[in-house]
Amino acid sequence: MGYMVVQGLEEDEALHLVTVVFQQQEDGTYKGIYIENNGINNDWLQMVLVEHYQDRKKVKALIDRKCILTSLGNTSQIITGEEAENMNPQSLQAYSVLYKNSIDTNGQYYEADKIDQLRAETYIILDGYHQMYGETVKEADGNTRVIPFKGQEDCTTMFLQDLKGRWLVTYLTDETYQEDGIVRTWSEWEYLK
16 A cells, blocks of 8 residues: 655655545546545555445535535545544544635536546536636636636546446656646556446
8 A cells, every 4th residue: 555656756755645535427428536545555545435336426416516525434524624634533534624624616627528537637627606617818809717627636546436336546647847848657447446
């Protein structure tokens, strides 16, 4: 058990692993949430998903909450970090813990039309009102438009639940800095056992 270390990441950066958990929807699209699993081993998160989140309804309910989490518990019940501080580690395993102790009033989740958008990091970020997060640009004609933010730049692991409830995983394998930006390479999707 241990952290997957991404080539080029410093040791302290390896402790800040961010995971996005996606679920394939009945209409063929994909929705997901952010889990900032700092200090939590990816092997542990993988075990929690495989053992406690086979039920697609349970995963959908979690994603529909549109919360950013610091950890994923065995149940879909969500608590604040303050509540978590007062619990023993064994009891805490049952609960998912909110990032920064509160539910963002707008919420946040990810959406993609195709599976290829996940590893290409072209999925979009939306708030709880289904509005895209992005940069607002004023056009020459006076109209404004939103250029959506795409992907989650600090994500190092993505999990995906398919329509049969099976889990797949992909890991960031390389991050190369080039003149025109950062090129991130992901492993192929693998089914979890």
